[in-house]
Amino acid sequence: MPSSTYPPLNTLPLIPKLDALLIDLLQSLSPEEWQAPTVAKLWTVKDVAAHLLDTTLRNISTSRDGFFGEKAENIHSYADLVAFLNNLNMSWTNTAKRISPQLLITLLQQSCKEYDAHLQTLDPFAPAIFSVAWAGQETSPNWFHIAREYTEKFLHQQQIRDAVGKQALFTKELFGPFIDTFMYALPHTYRNVDAAIGTTVKVVVTTDIGGEWIISKQKPGWQFVSSISTEPNGSLSIDPNTAWKLFSKSMQPADALPLVELAGEKTLAANALQMVSVMA
DSSP, rough: OTTTTTOOOOOOOGGGHHHHHHHHHTTOOOOOHHHHHHHSSOOHHHHHHHHHHHHHHHIIIITTTTTOOOOOOOOOOOOHHHHHHHHHHHHHHGGGGSHHHHHHHHHHHHHHHHHHHHHTTTTTTSSSSSSGGGGGSSBBHHHHHHHHHHHHHHHHHHHHHHTTOOOOOSSSHHHHHHHHHHHGGGHHTTOOOOOOTTEEEHHHEOSSTTTTEEEEEEEEEEESSSSOSSOSEEEEOOOHHHHHHHHSSSHHHHGGGGGGGGEEEEHHHHHGGGGOOOOO
C-alpha cells in the first residue's frame, strides 16, 4: 500500500516478464487481430504496439543517451503538457502505419532489451529524468519513474489483450503492482476536495488480485494511512476490469458508475472515479 512518504515499489524485475508476454502475444496475432479496434479510442492493436515501440525508443534516447529530439516548449499548464504528449503520440502512430507487424515485433524485442538494461543502471532514489505528473509530483525518484513505466507496459498490453479477447494480465504478481502504482494518484485526485481534518476515504479493488487504499484529510492535505479505527467516511468498491479502464481514461466515470459500489458519503467517495493515472 502506498503511504504519504512514498515507499519504493520494486517493479523492475517484472518488466522483462511483461516484455516477454508482449512479444508472445504479438507473435500470436492474426492479420485481422492486428487491425482490431481498442479502448484506446482511435488506436488499433497495431497502433498500440507502435506506441509501445515509440515510448521505448524515446525513453532510451532521452534517459540513456541524453538526446531530446522534440523538446516540450511553451508548456504553461498540465493541459499544455498533455497536448504536447498527445501530438507526439499521434505523429508516431501515423508514421508507424508504414511499418509491418513483423518489423514492429523485431524492433520491440531489441529496444525493450536495451531499455531494460538501462533501467537496471539507475539509482532508484536519484531524481528521475521526468516526474510523475499525474501523481502531482514535480520531482520523482527513479523507482517511481520505473513503476510508471511498468504501468505503461501493463496498460497497453492489456488494451491489446482486451481488444482480441486474449487472457488478461489479471494475476496478483502482475496486476498488483500495476494498481498499486496507479493508486499513487489518489491523494492528488482529492487535492481540491474540501473536508474536515480526519475525513477518510477508502478505495477497494475487489477480488484476490486487488487491494484497498485509504486516504485521510490532514493539515498538509490528503495523505495515505495504513488503517483506520472506524468505518471510512466514504468508500468505493470497483472490480479490476473496470479499474484499469477507468483510471487510464479508457472509460468515463459516468459509464463506470453503474459498475461500482459507493458507501457512506457517496458524493465524497465518488470523487475517486475522477482519478487518472496516465498522462495522454
